[in-house]
Amino acid sequence: MTTFDGAESERKTSSLFRHLPVLRKGIGLVLLAVLAFAFLIPILWMTVMSFQEGGKMFDLRTEWIPAVWHIENYPNALSRAPFVQYFINSGIVSVTVMAGNVVFCTLAGYGLAKFHFRGSGLVLLLILSTLMLPLEVTLVPTFLIVHKFEWMNTYQGIVAPLLIDAFGVFLMRQSIISIPSDYIEAARIDGAGELRILLQIIVPQCLPALSVLAIFSFRDSWDQFLWPLTVVSIDSLRTYPLGLVQFGEEYGNPATEQMAIAVLATLPVFLLFMILQRSINRGFGLSGLK
Amino acid sequence: MVELTSGEPYQHGSLSGPPPVVRRFWQIHHRQRIRLWGIGFVLPTLLFFAVFKYGPMLWAIELSFNSYDMVSVPHFVGLDNYRELASNPIFRETLINTFVYIAGSTALTTIIGLALALAINTGIPGARHCMTAMFLTNLMPIIAVCLVWRFLLHPYGLVNQILQPLGFGRIDWLTSSATAMPAIIMVTVWRFAPYFMVIFLAALLALPQDYYEAAELDGAGAVRRFVHITLPLLMPTVFFVVVVSALLCARIFLMPYLITGGGPGNATRVLSMLIYETGFSYFKMGQAAAISVVLFSIMMAFTALQIRLFARSEQVYM
Numbered sequence: 001m002t003t004f005d006g007a008e009s010e011r012k013t014s015s016l017f018r019h020l021p022v023l024r025k026g027i028g029l030v031l032l033a034v035l036a037f038a039f040l041i042p043i044l045w046m047t048v049m050s051f052q053e054g055g056k057m058f059d060l061r062t063e064w065i066p067a068v069w070h071i072e073n074y075p076n077a078l079s080r081a082p083f084v085q086y087f088i089n090s091g092i093v094s095v096t097v098m099a100g101n102v103v104f105c106t107l108a109g110y111g112l113a114k115f116h117f118r119g120s121g122l123v124l125l126l127i128l129s130t131l132m133l134p135l136e137v138t139l140v141p142t143f144l145i146v147h148k149f150e151w152m153n154t155y156q157g158i159v160a161p162l163l164i165d166a167f168g169v170f171l172m173r174q175s176i177i178s179i180p181s182d183y184i185e186a187a188r189i190d191g192a193g194e195l196r197i198l199l200q201i202i203v204p205q206c207l208p209a210l211s212v213l214a215i216f217s218f219r220d221s222w223d224q225f226l227w228p229l230t231v232v233s234i235d236s237l238r239t240y241p242l243g244l245v246q247f248g249e250e251y252g253n254p255a256t257e258q259m260a261i262a263v264l265a266t267l268p269v270f271l272l273f274m275i276l277q278r279s280i281n282r283g284f285g286l287s288g289l290k
Numbered sequence: 291m292v293e294l295t296s297g298e299p300y301q302h303g304s305l306s307g308p309p310p311v312v313r314r315f316w317q318i319h320h321r322q323r324i325r326l327w328g329i330g331f332v333l334p335t336l337l338f339f340a341v342f343k344y345g346p347m348l349w350a351i352e353l354s355f356n357s358y359d360m361v362s363v364p365h366f367v368g369l370d371n372y373r374e375l376a377s378n379p380i381f382r383e384t385l386i387n388t389f390v391y392i393a394g395s396t397a398l399t400t401i402i403g404l405a406l407a408l409a410i411n412t413g414i415p416g417a418r419h420c421m422t423a424m425f426l427t428n429l430m431p432i433i434a435v436c437l438v439w440r441f442l443l444h445p446y447g448l449v450n451q452i453l454q455p456l457g458f459g460r461i462d463w464l465t466s467s468a469t470a471m472p473a474i475i476m477v478t479v480w481r482f483a484p485y486f487m488v489i490f491l492a493a494l495l496a497l498p499q500d501y502y503e504a505a506e507l508d509g510a511g512a513v514r515r516f517v518h519i520t521l522p523l524l525m526p527t528v529f530f531v532v533v534v535s536a537l538l539c540a541r542i543f544l545m546p547y548l549i550t551g552g553g554p555g556n557a558t559r560v561l562s563m564l565i566y567e568t569g570f571s572y573f574k575m576g577q578a579a580a581i582s583v584v585l586f587s588i589m590m591a592f593t594a595l596q597i598r599l600f601a602r603s604e605q606v607y608m
Binding site: 025031033036039040049058060062104105112114115116126127130133134137140141143145161164169188194198219222223225226229230241244255262263269270284286 | 327328331332335341345353411413415416420421423426429430431434435437439441442444451480484489491495496537541543544548565569579586589593596
């Protein structure tokens with residue numbers, strides 16, 4: 001940087017003002033930390049309450065550090081209803097949906113980004129238009145279709161309508177479009193097959209976008225409530241959100257044990273996020289952030 | 291193009307270049323084969339959407355002109371389902387609630403998301419960790435979010451405990467019709483604002499820095515830099531966030547369903563809840579399909595906007 005008059009005058013200012021940027025950053029950090037903490041309060045509250053004594057949840061003053069840590073809330077909650085089975089069901093559904101999205105969104109995204117066939121623009125438009133057709137809108141006919149397939153009360157019935165999401169296709173297309181086409185052409189000249197090009201050239205370069213896709217498709221299917229509610233009526237196929245709501249409605253189940261299940265349900269998503277975090281940040285375009 | 295000097299017809303091999311490929315009629319050209327691969331990659335997704343998106347929507351439109359209870363055969367009733375909706379005060383209230391919810395949540399999540407992004411983007415060390423912490427609200431299972439907030443918004447819950455020293459009385463958040471919808475919107479903002487913060491942050495990081503250097507040399511203050519540089523450059527992202535947020539909010543189901551159950555009265559009942567109840571509690575499939583068509587029309591308006599924006603932007607969003 002060239003020297004300007006500003007630099008001259010800055011040198012004359014007192015020592016307090018010379019440290020102003022540092023001071024400002026310090027105050028800024030404290031304010032930001034308080035803000036982030038405020039956002040975390042409900043999550044902390046949930047965690048603390050999952051270790052509290054039954055009645056303490058409705059205290060006039062929240063007891064943030066339990067006098068006694070009731071770790072037994074967890075095994076108690078798990079034994080009051082078949083939550084282990086519910087979690088397994090949710091896991092099967094979520095992992096399948098995540099895998100389906102990763103595979104099919106990558107394929108479709110690649111097809112739309114790097115192949116120019118007649119009508120490819122229209123196809124992109126058609127795919128994006130399904131964003132206005134979430135399950136909440138098509139609930140009744142989707143139910144009737146799954147009913148026709150005789151998939152009521154089956155895993156494929158829960159999984160099928162969730163298997164591909166247009167957002168994922170768009171995300172993958174946008175990520176793949178920035179990969180230079182020369183790589184693909186060079187590989188073709190070397191005699192690589194189309195699937196090999198996809199797996200060895202395209203996929204390694206869009207891992208950040210794939211991580212974003214993975215965490216969101218996992219979260220969305222792990223969160224799914226309305227569809228299993230519609231399609232599942234037998235206990236052994238319930239996913240944990242259905243089980244948890246019913247658990248809350250049954251008389252006499254301590255609210256603290258609901259929180260214990262809620263904490264257990266939160267862990268897999270947070271864990272997956274921690275594993276993929278660096279990649280997700282890059283996928284979001286945040287790698288430049290300090 | 292090859293220009294022939296003589297009047298003789300062009301012949302393979304007469305010019306230097308790749309040797310001619312003799313093709314039988316069933317063999318397709320190399321370029322065409324690649325194109326077929328492309329179609330093959332997209333086809334599973336298109337077929338899937340045909341069965342689980344376009345098909346159901348067409349069926350919903352057809353069903354909305356019929357009366358069907360899943361037991362007897364559907365019979366055509368013309369516009370009766372829509373007429374019934376138009377004269378149904380609960381439907382009208384629900385429609386208004388949905389719009390109030392979309393407008394309130396979208397405005398607040400956009401503004402707060404942007405404010406959070408600006409706060410993170412100040413270059414403060416450790417800001418990234420604050421961002422990660424806030425983003426956790428977006429990853430927590432929505433069912434846990436609803437259960438926790440139902441307790442936090444209890445008359446003796448934590449929200450009132452925090453507000454009371456500030457001079458507020460005890461607010462019956464979820465049982466008074468004046469505060470139930472604001473309470474749901476508050477939970478929505480807590481859930482979604484950090485997500486849009488991330489999108490705004492990505493856009494802020496991608497802004498060209500030389501504008502700011504030039505403005506600083508010209509002596510523009512932080513406020514003027516924001517109004518005259520950041521905001522205009524960020525406008526496409528703002529539009530994007532508004533549309534995505536509106537689409538997310540239009541389909542909201544679980545928050546009102548679990549936190550207030552649509553009450554008190556119908557104060558927080560939204561269209562998706564009405565679809566579920568009409569279809570699966572009262573088994574009026576035709577009527578439910580008609581509500582679906584209404585919700586679809588609302589979302590179509592937002593999506594038309596969004597596709598126009600998508601077509602313009604080349605940035606990666608999710």
